[in-house]
Amino acid sequence: MSEIAKETKKTASLDSANNSDSYKPDSEISKTWKAVHSKFRDEFGEAVFRSWLKPLTLQAFYHNTLEVSVPTRFMRDWIQTHYAERMLEMCTEKSDRIKRLEIVVVQNTIIADEINDNSAAKIKSNENNKSYEKYDLNSPFDQRFTFDTFVVGKPNALAHAAAMRVVESQNVPFNPLFLYGGVGLGKTHLMHAIGWEIQKQSPEKRVIYLSAEKFMYQFVKSLRAKDTMTFKDAFRSVDVLMIDDIQFISGKESTQEEFFHTFNALVDQNKQIIISADKAPSDLLGIEERLRSRLAWGLVADIHPSTYDLRLGILQSKREALQADIPDAVLEFLALKVTSNIRELEGALNRIVAHADVTKQNVTLESTQDVLQDLLRSHDRRITIDEIQRKTADHYNIRLPDMHSARRARNVARPRQVAMYLAKQLTSRSLPEIGRKFGGRDHTTVMHAIRKIDELIEADVQIAQDVEVIRRALTG
Numbered sequence: 001m002s003e004i005a006k007e008t009k010k011t012a013s014l015d016s017a018n019n020s021d022s023y024k025p026d027s028e029i030s031k032t033w034k035a036v037h038s039k040f041r042d043e044f045g046e047a048v049f050r051s052w053l054k055p056l057t058l059q060a061f062y063h064n065t066l067e068v069s070v071p072t073r074f075m076r077d078w079i080q081t082h083y084a085e086r087m088l089e090m091c092t093e094k095s096d097r098i099k100r101l102e103i104v105v106v107q108n109t110i111i112a113d114e115i116n117d118n119s120a121a122k123i124k125s126n127e128n129n130k131s132y133e134k135y136d137l138n139s140p141f142d143q144r145f146t147f148d149t150f151v152v153g154k155p156n157a158l159a160h161a162a163a164m165r166v167v168e169s170q171n172v173p174f175n176p177l178f179l180y181g182g183v184g185l186g187k188t189h190l191m192h193a194i195g196w197e198i199q200k201q202s203p204e205k206r207v208i209y210l211s212a213e214k215f216m217y218q219f220v221k222s223l224r225a226k227d228t229m230t231f232k233d234a235f236r237s238v239d240v241l242m243i244d245d246i247q248f249i250s251g252k253e254s255t256q257e258e259f260f261h262t263f264n265a266l267v268d269q270n271k272q273i274i275i276s277a278d279k280a281p282s283d284l285l286g287i288e289e290r291l292r293s294r295l296a297w298g299l300v301a302d303i304h305p306s307t308y309d310l311r312l313g314i315l316q317s318k319r320e321a322l323q324a325d326i327p328d329a330v331l332e333f334l335a336l337k338v339t340s341n342i343r344e345l346e347g348a349l350n351r352i353v354a355h356a357d358v359t360k361q362n363v364t365l366e367s368t369q370d371v372l373q374d375l376l377r378s379h380d381r382r383i384t385i386d387e388i389q390r391k392t393a394d395h396y397n398i399r400l401p402d403m404h405s406a407r408r409a410r411n412v413a414r415p416r417q418v419a420m421y422l423a424k425q426l427t428s429r430s431l432p433e434i435g436r437k438f439g440g441r442d443h444t445t446v447m448h449a450i451r452k453i454d455e456l457i458e459a460d461v462q463i464a465q466d467v468e469v470i471r472r473a474l475t476g
Contacts, residue, residue, distance in 0.1 A: 065100040151317050155305060155458070156190075167194055173299075176275050180281075183343070184342050185304075206237065210243065240272045319349075348375060352371050398411065418463075418470065426474060
């Protein structure tokens with residue numbers, strides 16, 4: 001007997017076993033469930049409520065267990081994984097009689113207000129739902145990643161503006177929107193924000209967000225099951241397709257072939273496609289030329305490495321969201337020292353806030369240095385000024401002695417300034433120490449170099465990319 005059949009039988013048995021109404025919810029429990037269910041929309045959002053929580057139906061109450069049902073196993077598993085814990089908390093807050101929440105599958109569960117809406121479009125939608133369930137395509141959006149929580153600065157202004165244009169336009173403004181940049185710079189945040197906003201404005205639209213790796217896995221799964229038509233129908237019936245980290249299908253010819261045809265089919269239907277990668281389309285190795293050209297059809301928006309000002313703005317926004325008492329000096333210290341990516345920056349802030357909460361101590365610069373000593377030591381241990389000079393000289397194809405020389409030719413002076421900037425960003429050396437490593441230069445020369453490169457990163461795309469490439473080579 002299938003799992004669904006077993007669970008359906010189990011639920012039916014609750015109704016039939018014991019003609020006493022021992023399992024039937026009494027009026028108090030029924031009212032509690034109705035009150036809690038009505039709050040799910042505010043708690044989880046309109047899109048989540050309509051897609052997942054609206055069909056929940058109260059079935060039984062026994063041994064302090066509230067049993068509710070959904071029509072499919074896929075819905076049950078998804079709700080159990082992502083929402084059940086908070087749902088139980090909301091129930092227990094309303095009634096101390098409820099200790100546990102059980103979600104079961106009852107195939108004949110019908111939403112009352114949908115009984116009269118059994119149109120041909122509805123039937124087609126249900127067929128597509130089966131494809132979604134079979135191939136597990138509905139990856140959820142992270143509730144933290146919205147436009148409200150995205151801090152805009154010069155490095156990400158174009159990508160943010162393009163994302164806003166997609167959600168504000170009645171028609172598809174450009175297809176695809178291609179976002180690219182280094183790890184932890186905000187590509188995924190923007191994609192989730194787009195998804196949330198589209199679902200908020202148009203809940204009826206079908207939006208798919210998944211990684212390229214998951215697309216490949218599900219495609220291979222359909223090949224093995226000899227069921228590629230169901231897979232194709234699932235993807236080609238969407239309104240918005242978002243694929244994260246497209247570089248992961250590099251070298252996968254069959255997957256690229258399928259994605260190429262899916263891409264063309266959706267463009268022909270005027271459906272929105274949004275792609276992210278770590279490189280521009282023209283720089284993606286192992287991707288077929290015809291697919292690279294398709295990816296560059298629409299708007300290609302890059303996200304540059306973060307500047308000090310942007311990192312500080314993100315930390316200030318995060319402090320406000322956490323409602324944490326963190327001195328400005330601590331935020332400035334983190335913005336200066338944690339430069340690899342935004343993800344690591346936010347992780348460092350979370351660590352010091354959690355430490356302060358556990359120890360019941362105030363956050364200070366000293367406690368921050370103590371809590372993050374492994375992170376700071378790791379950077380210092382791996383990276384030396386000598387190594388920075390070597391990597392920078394190699395990148396710009398100049399001689400290593402030029403880093404210490406008095407030459408002022410631009411093709412030498414600019415790389416030297418980049419090396420000074422990275423020395424300040426990636427080591428704990430003081431300005432005078434850095435100056436001594438660059439031919440005995442004064443600390444004011446180092447300060448000028450740092451300010452100059454900081455300005456150029458915001459104004460010059462090539463400099464920003466050079467700094468990021470060298471930083472990655474140094475930090476791994």
